[in-house]
Amino acid sequence: MALKAIPISQVVPQIDEIHVENVTFPSLYNNNSTPLSHGEDEDDVGKMNNNNNKFVVMGHRGSGTNMLQYSSCNEKTIKENTLRSFNEAAKFNLQFIEFDVQVTRDGHPVIFHDIFIFTQQEGKLIEKRVTDLTLEEFLSYGPQNGSTNVEKPLFRKMKDGRIFEWKVEEDDRLCTLQDVFENVSQSVGFNIEFKFDDKRNYKDEELVRVIRAVLQVVFKYAKGRRIMFSSFQPDVAQLIRKEQTAYRVFFLTNGGSEIYPDIRRNSLDEAIKLCLEGGLQGIVSEVKAILRNPRMIAKIKESNLSLMTYGQLNNEKEVVYLQYMMGVDGVIVDFVEEITSAVAQFSKQVHHDGKEHLLLLEKRLLSEQRITPCSEDEISYFRRLVPELIHS
Template sequence: MATKAVHVSDIPMLDQVPENAASLSLYATRLPVGVDVSKGGNNLSKFMVIGHRGHGMNILHSADRRMKVFKENSILSFNNAAKHPIDYIEFDVQVTKDDVAIIFHDNFILSQENGSVVEKRVTDLTINEFFTYGPQREASKEGKPLVRKVNGNVVSWHVESDDHSCTLQEAFQQVNPKLGFNIELKFDDNLVYEQDHLTHMLEVILKVVFEHAQDRPIIFSSFQPDAALLMKKLQQKYPVYFLTNGGTSVYDDVRRNSLEEARKLAVGGGLDGIVSEVKGIFGNPAAVREIKESNLGLLTYGKLNNYPETVHVQQLMGVDGVIVDLVEEITRAVEETKTRKGYGDVKSEEKEKGLGGSGIELSFLLNLISQVIRH
């Protein structure tokens, strides 16, 4: 398929969530879907779509209603995501003070009480204390109103379809068993964790998984390098991926500062793959080949994954799957390719660079995306 000339100025900012599905139209092809990564490693033979925090994360200050339809990290969000042809849902797991694995993203939970914002660390709460926030299971009860801080401002956590908080066990029991779980092991970047403490929390999570997963596909992932390495040592049944910003942010821990460091950690620790911020991949496309040659799986996350075009480019690059917020729009675009055939070959020099795919000049697309990101 031939590409047409496109000016960067004609394209909206790619790191903004698009207001309309398939809002970029660089080309018409879409990608296939469906993969089982339960065996880990580089066995991913098909492209995978994963729902971020279920049906998508909540961006409370966004004018786009799609970012505030369902409460993120809730059974309601998970089951609505399951209505679409996705492979996995991704969600964040922490452990309460009394050793219950819960699903919640933020390190701190904030509530508006008596005109003041009260902030508490999630892992300092008991399960009963955690459940007092937000919508309650019993209609007659009223929970503490949840708020979030956005760019220093306090914003009410209002969504169109709200739901109460849930535990990891409840997710296993109440979500379609055919839907895979990408369980992010959530830890605070600003804390130093002793190995015994990390081990204890991981064992709490593993107990729930072993008791309730049955045949459900599972992937573990974590930004915390030591947690990822420990999880792999504690069990061999499920793949473990290292989460990284791919060099788009700088941390004190050098292992988190580049795709190359992520690859070395994964290889050295016997991990099964890497999950990178998509900008890291576009900024260093050669890293894809190096990661794949190391027999590692490669997934990405980030706002750019809400565009069918950038998702398709990643498939051509050899990325194994994407974590997305716009589940309905991306899966619909993905499904469209199932009836499309007849893609041409990429140029031979692109094959030699490990940028293989079909029907598109990949170097053009990568250059275009790079320019738009910097624009």
């Protein structure tokens, strides 16, 4: 069955073109917040191109998370969050790569997803917090620069508590944010996620220190590259916005699939409220939250916010197609080659279908009646493709 429609992305600005020289945002500084200077006058930055309706595809941690190789048959054999992973992803038709940034004890932004890093010494497993390491200590894990020698072997802990040696077919050394700017193809933009520990309470002073350490590298090495920032931490997202106005800031949320003490993290409605209060430009939602309540797409767009999604369901091209139909602005994916190829194919077909589908979809999404943006046959087809969505 062919799914026919066209996205309603014209409602809000897109995130495909966000060069510093193309963007302008109102200043959010107050008397208690001093911006970090980066040599740009925001009054001269120009305006975003609102006519670009391109559906955005981002590579998750570059060419995909290594976690999938332990939970599916589709192995991702390149070490995630490394220069090799980023440059491999850049070979395909995607606009951004997404990666995680933490700051070492001595103030250096590094690329690593997990809060803790594991190694083994004399048969004993050693666990350390990434942010407690110096840069030299951090870089001593895994393969060393210019060599296949491993100073400290890397291990990894799964969510279910299992710990395994972190082995991939195409390994690479750990890297810094500066390394990424200097060595990754200029053809791709960066979605820089600020990574913090959900189980810790941070003071604003500590958050600002981390944010400014990252911004110093960004402003020095960006050189016109497309950049956006994102974070699951509400206070972090708002502080990033206060510390700079050159780049867009998105709030990451799982849309309520997990419940946190901070209510701002527990629903898409709260995410919208946070973005509007803090002057953020968009939301990156777990895809299931959007598919369970597609009418939130219209609500997010009515709030003049962009919408991206993440999650393993985004590795199914049919799921990505459905989001394209419903007006989602883009997706973060692990299977970069497969999804970029699929998007290139169905985007041509959709544009050929004409404006009548756009008007129909807008009417469906904005209707006050409780209807879905797709026909019952289309929804039934979709449910057969992804039964885990319905039963989870």
